[in-house]
Amino acid sequence: MSLIPTTGAMRAASESLHKMPKVTLPSLLEMKRAGSRISALTAYDYASARIVDEAGIDLILVGDSLAMVVLGHENTLAVTVDEMLHHTRAVRRAVRRALVVADMPFGSYHGTVAEGLANAVRFVKEAGAEAVKIEGPRVELTRALVDAEIPVIAHIGLTPQSINKMGGFRVQGKSASAADELRRQAMQLAEAGAGAVVLEGIPREVAARITAELPVPTIGIGAGPECDGQILVLHDLLGMSFQPRAKFARRYADMTTLMHDAVSHYREDVLGKAFPSDEESYHLPAAELERLNKKDAKLERRRA
Ligand code: KIV
Numbered sequence: 001m002s003l004i005p006t007t008g009a010m011r012a013a014s015e016s017l018h019k020m021p022k023v024t025l026p027s028l029l030e031m032k033r034a035g036s037r038i039s040a041l042t043a044y045d046y047a048s049a050r051i052v053d054e055a056g057i058d059l060i061l062v063g064d065s066l067a068m069v070v071l072g073h074e075n076t077l078a079v080t081v082d083e084m085l086h087h088t089r090a091v092r093r094a095v096r097r098a099l100v101v102a103d104m105p106f107g108s109y110h111g112t113v114a115e116g117l118a119n120a121v122r123f124v125k126e127a128g129a130e131a132v133k134i135e136g137p138r139v140e141l142t143r144a145l146v147d148a149e150i151p152v153i154a155h156i157g158l159t160p161q162s163i164n165k166m167g168g169f170r171v172q173g174k175s176a177s178a179a180d181e182l183r184r185q186a187m188q189l190a191e192a193g194a195g196a197v198v199l200e201g202i203p204r205e206v207a208a209r210i211t212a213e214l215p216v217p218t219i220g221i222g223a224g225p226e227c228d229g230q231i232l233v234l235h236d237l238l239g240m241s242f243q244p245r246a247k248f249a250r251r252y253a254d255m256t257t258l259m260h261d262a263v264s265h266y267r268e269d270v271l272g273k274a275f276p277s278d279e280e281s282y283h284l285p286a287a288e289l290e291r292l293n294k295k296d297a298k299l300e301r302r303r304a
Pocket of ligand 1: 042061062063064065066103198200221231232233
């Protein structure tokens with residue numbers, strides 16, 4: 001008896017995935033030019049990355065948000081390059097179509113450009129990332145990475161790695177001058193070669209202007225609907241995160257309840273001896289069973 005829904009839909013998804021061309025950074029640019037929206041999500045392990053990829057999401061970010069939603073840290077600062085590499089490898093093994101982007105963690109590109117470059121190379125070489133994402137207006141580093149053939153996704157606005165400097169997760173670009181500064185940063189990053197720019201936690205009106213001005217796609221999170229694409233943290237979408245929810249983090253499922261109910265049901269079955277059933281058990285071949293029964297009967301007789 002299986003409680004798992006039919007795999008037919010999954011097989012069909014996987015077959016149709018074969019027919020869809022691989023997403024690359026140039027194809028994201030084509031999507032912007034064609035006015036097609038870009039769908040992006042985070043994923044951190046093999047199983048979730050497979051599901052996200054087979055659902056047709058264009059870009060999968062192994063986000064440093066995993067520090068919070070997977071590893072239970074208070075913010076994103078603690079996660080290390082080695083931990084990010086470990087998760088990026090798992091995602092890479094799962095994904096066939098989406099563009100796989102690795103988030104460079106706090107401290108891995110905040111020193112010299114050479115250090116940032118060396119760490120970015122690790123994500124490409126050791127984990128198979130197809131692009132890296134870096135937070136903040138790091139124009140010089142962006143140029144150096146692109147020169148080294150490493151595609152870059154920039155990330156400006158509310159940059160979670162700046163939590164201590166910002167004094168919390170606060171919406172950015174809320175004045176005309178701050179908005180102008182964000183527009184300037186976005187343009188400089190695009191000119192330095194960034195293939196796309198993530199706009200996080202900024203007013204919709206500012207994101208719309210940046211999107212209209214920029215030659216490369218914008219991918220918004222808490223930045224309104226005019227961005228060329230949208231990204232969310234998978235665990236927020238699935239209702240599996242335990243932090244307070246931002247207003248843009250629309251919940252599409254309640255996986256916490258679903259998992260809790262499934263696990264409680266399993267526990268009840270174990271305690272009530274309803275699991276496993278006979279059909280879920282392995283059996284001796286009939287001849288071997290007969291032999292065993294005979295041996296046991298002989299033993300019994302000897303004991304009597
Ligand atoms: O780490 C992350 O998940 C992110 C995205 C939400 C943009 O940076």
